Amino acid sequence: MVIVMAPDATPSHIEHLVDLVDSAGGEAYVTRGVSRTIIGLVGDVRRFETLDLRAMPGVSDVLRISAPYKLVSRENHHRRSVVTVRGVPIGGEHMTLIAGPCAVETPEQTLGAALMAKAAGAALLRGGAYKPRTSPYAFQGLGEAGLKILAEVRDETGLPIVTEVVDAGDVELVASYADMLQIGTRNMQNFALLQAAGEAGKPVLLKRGMSATIEEWLMAAEYIAQRGNLDIVLCERGIRTFEKATRNTLDIAAVPVAQKLSHLPVIVDPSHSGGKRDLVLPLSRAAIAAGADGVIVDVHPAPETALCDGPQALVGDDIQELADAVSSMSRLLGRTLATAPDIPAGAGVQTVGV
Structure with a gap:
């Protein structure tokens, strides 16, 4: 009730x-x-x-409410929600492009990726300072040093930050830098982390677990909502199936299904679902045509040297092609492309932990 x-x-x-x-x-x-x-x-x-x-x-x-997820259910919220991240809307009549490097490596690399993202029409900057990896020997991120780089790049470009938090104990620190907290696929059912993120006072981007049903995904969102935060954006990023031709299998049907069951905005990650640069554009088109409220993609100024997921990162003409597709398809569907806010120089500077 x-x-x-x-x-x-x-x-x-x-x-x-x-x-x-x-x-x-x-x-x-x-x-x-x-x-x-x-x-x-x-x-x-x-x-x-x-x-x-x-x-x-x-x-x-x-x-x-008959659904087990009471707060995020469409039953009690017939109009779909719009989540605003530092002035950038996600949902409703808007189409939102989020782009940036999978991992923050250096100030130069992050700024270069951010400028590429903004030129493509991105309104939000993605970038990982903490990277949960399958292998313990893979690059795990720069931690707080990466957060500081993101904050500096935000001041330079005006792009608000979306970044992942992987541990409940780090939520307060990450939230002091980030404009939106990301919960990754490996942590979708890390319930302590979900609750801590719900209490942080920042919008949350919740990626679907690689083996999660849609109901489990919405129940994870309910953990966040129950802690007082309804500013949640769902992200379909591909699920694990028997197919080996792609990194994951993009469940495009999850977009309209989740939108029917929940009032939360739903975006798609074509980079991590396809795992290959040449799949990002067609999967983005499919996501927009299916009614997704946005896409989140990897870009990198030098993908061949990237410390994380270089083969799926866009560069050069790929980015312009994506920008053209997002803009033209949004207009065809009667949606407005969200734009980055003007942020005064120095407004995003943080001194926490310095």
């Missing part, structure tokens, strides 16, 4: 409802979105029904 608060609901209205639910032996989880607040109830529904919640001040509606 969920309580949908009215737009003019006050903090005292919310506090009163939480106390009321507690007195009935239940638990109340307050989740705040851009346009409204939702309170998820856990406990005996029959006892909640005796409280006459609809008559309480500040309450717009009370809904019984």
Whole structure:
């Protein structure tokens, strides 16, 4: 069961409802979105029904949700959500391109990739400072030094940062630099990390686990939402199948299915799903045509020397071709390409940990 608060609901209205639910032996989880607040109830529904919640001040509606993911379900939020990352919208009428290096290696490499991304129409910069790798001998990222590089590049280009966090203990540090936290495929069911990310006060990009069902993916999003954060973007990045011709198998049907089941925006990662540079453009076209709210791609100024996933990184004419496809297809579908905000020099500089 969920309580949908009215737009003019006050903090005292919310506090009163939480106390009321507690007195009935239940638990109340307050989740705040851009346009409204939702309170998820856990406990005996029959006892909640005796409280006459609809008559309480500040309450717009009370809904019984049949889906196991109460807060991210489309059942209680008929209009699809728009998540805003430092002024950049994802979802709704917008098509959002996110691009950058898979891993932050040097200031020069990161700035070069960011300039390539912005020239292609990207509104957000992706870049990994922490890299969970299959092999313990592979490049694991620069850690906080990489976060500092990303912050400097943000100041230079105006592109807000999307970066991965891999440990619950690092969430506060990463959130002090990042504009959006990414939960990668290997951590989709790291529940402590999901909860910590939900409490961080930053939008979250949640990638689908490589062997996860769509319901498991949405349940992972529910962990984040239950901690008070509905600013979640789902990312389909390919699932593990028997096929060896591609790195992963892009489940293009997951886009409309997830959008039907959940109000959250859904984007696609054609780089990690295909694993090859020549597959990124056709998979991007497929994602946009299927109704995805954006794509997130790898770019690198020198893919042949990349420390992580060079074979899938775009460079040169590939980037311009992607830019043309994203722009033209967005217009055909009646969507507007999101643009990066103007950020004053120095606005993104962080001194945490220095």
